[in-house]
Amino acid sequence: MVYAPALPIETDRLRLRPFTRADVDAVFAYRRRDDVTEHLFDGPMSHETCTEVVQARIGQTALLAENDKLFLAVEAKRDHALIGEVSLILRDKGALQGEIGYIFHPDHHGEGFATEAAAQLLEMGFSGAGLHRIYARCAARNTASWRVMERLRMRREAHFREHAFVKGAWVEELVYAILETEWRQWPAR
Amino acid sequence: MQMSGLPLETERLRLRTFQSADLDAVMGYHALPEVQRYLDWKARDRTEVRAALDVMRAQTRLTRPGDVLALAVCRLNDDTLIGQVTLRWTDATAAQAELRFVFNPAFRRQGYAREAVRAMLDLGFDQLALHRIFARCDASNQPSARLLRVLGMRLEAHFREHALFQGEWDEELHFAVLDREWLRGSKVKELTRNMVA
Incomplete structure (x- = not known):
């Protein structure tokens, strides 16, 4: 399997495109915030780390081998501002399993942008990459994140309680998933 | 982690480490196709079972x-080896371990598995000071799922078609119990005895 989508990809209000070096400040604007990183395994990033992260993502736009990651910057079409990032990871080549992720600047929460971008990712994963099942994980306390998964009609498959100890606290993790057949049956699209 | 208190003894069973003389008994269940399906290793013949x-x-x-504690489960009355219970230490920081068990079908339906698994969970929480013990099981393996439920473990995950197993989609259940949720077998037994007396 080789999946290298033609970019950018546009949805109603968003443009999903590869990262560029010019994105560091826009990414740093949310990656430096405690309220963004409190639910992530990473802590708040320094500007230097953020530069390295963005640099690494510039070339991550195709899925060939297991655990390859596709990282896309999400721009609002209305003003071309970078408002967040999404990822699609190839987790199992044989069983065609993928994982999606999304992080958005808190200033742009509550507008349905994450749902719109993640729906596009699921479509890319199933129709483009030919995946069989796509899952997403989040901290149980991250209500905004799992609500996005529920809006996408993903099923809650797991609720792990205190299964890890990260940054000095017990972690509860949710796993949501959707099969290709379920995605096709969703009539609301 | 220090291993003291081995072998473990329950009302009817002894849980001890494996010996080379156990080959025939282990062969008796590892090589069965219905058991083989749930093992991570090949055990189709004597050479593979010996390995x-x-x-x-x-x-x-x-x-x-990453280390595993593997215990053979033997009946106290006749010393017959009837199965095994293992604990794999998966995470030191979060004090997590994975429980697995395999029993010879010839000795099923007598509550041996429940008795043995309960003793291993007691060991994990009391001696090894684990925080959480989890077990995975194939969704079609009803007896195992029932056992884990009866022991008070919580169903935390049902992964649908998350992997391929011998060309077919695999469904997996995860059960888990936290230290503070676990009702110690021995304490429960003592309490019951006292109440009866």
């Missing part, structure tokens, strides 16, 4: 994450 037994014989203590 598996050699690995298990060395699994006598948990020194670092």
